[in-house]
Amino acid sequence: xTTPQFTPRVFSGIQPSGGLTLxxxxxxxxxxxxxxxxxxxxxxxxxDLHAVTVWQDPADLTRNTRELAAGFIASGLSPExxxxxxxxxxxxxxxxxxxxxxxxxxxxxxxxxxFKDKAGKNAQNVSLGLFGYPALMAADILIYHAxxxxxxEDQKQHLELTRDIATKFNHDYGVDFFPITEPVIExxxxxxMSLRDGSKKMSKSDPSDASRINMTDDADTIAxxxxxxxxxxxxLPSEVAGFEDRPEARNLVNxxxxxxxxxxxxxxKDVGGQQFGTFKPQLAELAVSKLSPISGEMARLxxxxxxxxxxxxxxxxxxxxxxAPILARTYEIMGMVR
Ligand code: ATP
Ligand code: MG
Numbered sequence: 001x002t003t004p005q006f007t008p009r010v011f012s013g014i015q016p017s018g019g020l021t022l023x024x025x026x027x028x029x030x031x032x033x034x035x036x037x038x039x040x041x042x043x044x045x046x047x048d049l050h051a052v053t054v055w056q057d058p059a060d061l062t063r064n065t066r067e068l069a070a071g072f073i074a075s076g077l078s079p080e081x082x083x084x085x086x087x088x089x090x091x092x093x094x095x096x097x098x099x100x101x102x103x104x105x106x107x108x109x110x111x112x113x114x115f116k117d118k119a120g121k122n123a124q125n126v127s128l129g130l131f132g133y134p135a136l137m138a139a140d141i142l143i144y145h146a147x148x149x150x151x152x153e154d155q156k157q158h159l160e161l162t163r164d165i166a167t168k169f170n171h172d173y174g175v176d177f178f179p180i181t182e183p184v185i186e187x188x189x190x191x192x193m194s195l196r197d198g199s200k201k202m203s204k205s206d207p208s209d210a211s212r213i214n215m216t217d218d219a220d221t222i223a224x225x226x227x228x229x230x231x232x233x234x235x236l237p238s239e240v241a242g243f244e245d246r247p248e249a250r251n252l253v254n255x256x257x258x259x260x261x262x263x264x265x266x267x268x269k270d271v272g273g274q275q276f277g278t279f280k281p282q283l284a285e286l287a288v289s290k291l292s293p294i295s296g297e298m299a300r301l302x303x304x305x306x307x308x309x310x311x312x313x314x315x316x317x318x319x320x321x322x323x324a325p326i327l328a329r330t331y332e333i334m335g336m337v338r
Contacts, residue, residue, distance in 0.1 A: 006179040010035045011146035013045035013087065013137075016064035017056065018204035020071045022213040022287070025294075026189035026258045027152030033076040035150055035184070042082040043144050043319060044072060046312075049087045049094060049136060053129040054118070054205070066308045067298065071215055074297035079311045087140065089316035092323035096139035097132075099330060103165050103172070104135045113157060138162040142178045143323045150184040153191040154201055159183035173333050189258035195229040198247030213287060216295045223284040226252075231276045238272030240264055252276075252283055259286050 012032060014024055036042045046068045051061060065086055072084060087093050109115070112134055119126045129136075137158050141149055142165070149159060159181065166178035194200040194211040202212045213222055230248050237243060243250035253271070256279075257264045271279050301308060332338060 005176070006145055006147050008040050008148060009144055009146045010040050010042040010148045010150065010184075011045070011141050011144045012150050013047040013050070013140055014068055015047050015051040015204075016061060016068045017051040017054070018064060020068060020215040021192075021202050021204045022215070022255065022291070023152065023189075023192035023202035024204065025075065025215060025291075026187065026192055026255070028150060029072065029075045029077075030258075031150040031184065031187060032072070032082075035148070036077060036082045040148070042077075043085065043146070043322075044077055044082050045085050045087050045140060046072075047087045047137075047140065049097075050133060053127055053133050066305050067216075067302060069308045069312060070298040070301035071294070073301060073311075074294045079315065083315050083318045084311060085315040085319045086312045089312060090143075090319045090323055092143050092320070092327040093136065093140050095327055096143045096330060097136035099334070100135040100138050100142075100165050100169075101132055103169050104138070104161070108161060108164060109134065111157075112161070114154065134158045134161045135165070138165045141181055142166055143326055144319075145179050145322075145326060146181055147179050148182050148184050150186075152201075153185055156183060156185060175333055177329070177333060187258060188264060189254050192255060192258075193247060193251040195225055195251075198230065198251055213291070215291055216298060217291070218295075219288045219292060222287050222291065223281070226280050226284040226287065229280070231280075236268070236271050236274050236276070236279055238268055240268065242272075249276075252279070256283050256286060259290050 012028060014020070014028060020029075032042070032044055046065050048061060048065055051064070069084060069086070073079070077084060109131060115131055115133070118130060138161060141162050151159065163180050166180055169178055170176055192202045194202050194206065195213070196208055196211045200211075204212065206212060210225055210228060213225055217225070229252065231252070232246055232249060234246070234249075236249060236253065243253075253264055253267055256271070257267045260267065271282075328338065
């Protein structure tokens with residue numbers, strides 16, 4: 001249902017709300033790189049305005065933003081091929097975010113499961129920004145007229161909301177101005193689960209470091225976390241159907257499949273029947289072999305933060321060439337005096 005007059009453009013973002021995890025890498029960044037290399041115009045963003053919907057220590061936010069940029073570049077995103085930006089450096093995101101706060105309905109926002117998960121029992125005490133987050137996310141995407149957004153499974157509902165906001169704006173003002181964006185949720189690991197609890201998604205903001213593999217973890221830490229990952233006493237199944245009621249087993253094999261770029265069925269042909277004691281060290285070795293070149297390059301890039309800042313400043317300039325006219329046209333459509 002993508003509106004045909006829009007040229008393909010990819011946008012996606014990651015919060016500098018902690019260090020990058022294996023979930024972010026497999027669910028998002030790997031796909032970002034593929035889409036960049038397919039030659040589509042791509043814009044990738046460190047969404048710092050989203051990160052501050054929950055408390056961020058200022059020094060940590062600065063560091064995490066630069067480290068996220070380093071993670072993007074070390075994973076294969078190139079400032080020559082993609083526009084790489086920090087959200088707060090492109091003010092049109094927040095400006096369109098306000099407009100969309102006026103388009104989205106309270107009832108739509110109250111259905112968002114990420115808010116319910118993050119607010120938990122504390123809903124009266126979390127920030128208004130955490131509640132409004134999806135309206136800003138819709139603006140992040142639509143301020144570029146992005147047609148495709150690669151994300152993990154957990155973002156599906158926010159992408160649907162983005163489509164609803166675009167549709168309502170277009171309808172209310174009688175225009176065909178914002179595209180109806182397509183989510184791109186593909187691959188073996190669109191939802192990597194916590195290593196401690198197979199019913200919870202792996203998250204960089206999870207208080208338990210043992211729940212996740214960080215992109216910057218060293219080989220020993222990765223091996224230890226995988227060794228301690230929650231599992232059950234049974235051997236691995238030979239077929240996918242054998243994962244029924246075994247979310248932790250499914251998760252580890254999904255991770256293996258995604259890292260080795262094989263289907264889960266093919267992985268099970270090799271490892272079906274193995275005990276976890278045999279499988280886990282193989283998974284750890286594979287994870288280290290894929291992550292250590294990236295974390296090594298991240299560390300090298302982090303030695304020169306001013307170079308990262310230069311890349312982001314240039315990205316913001318390139319981005320504003322797209323976002324400023326789209327915001328101006330939005331205000332004009334709404335009848336705002338310019
Ligand atoms: P936070 O805990 O602060 O929300 P996060 O780890 O969920 O952090 P985000 O910045 O919210 O990371 O999400 C960045 C991208 O990574 C999104 O596309 C999201 O869908 C994807 N992603 C996050 N966690 C996972 C996961 N466990 N598996 C697959 N993709 C994921
Ligand atoms: Mg998240």
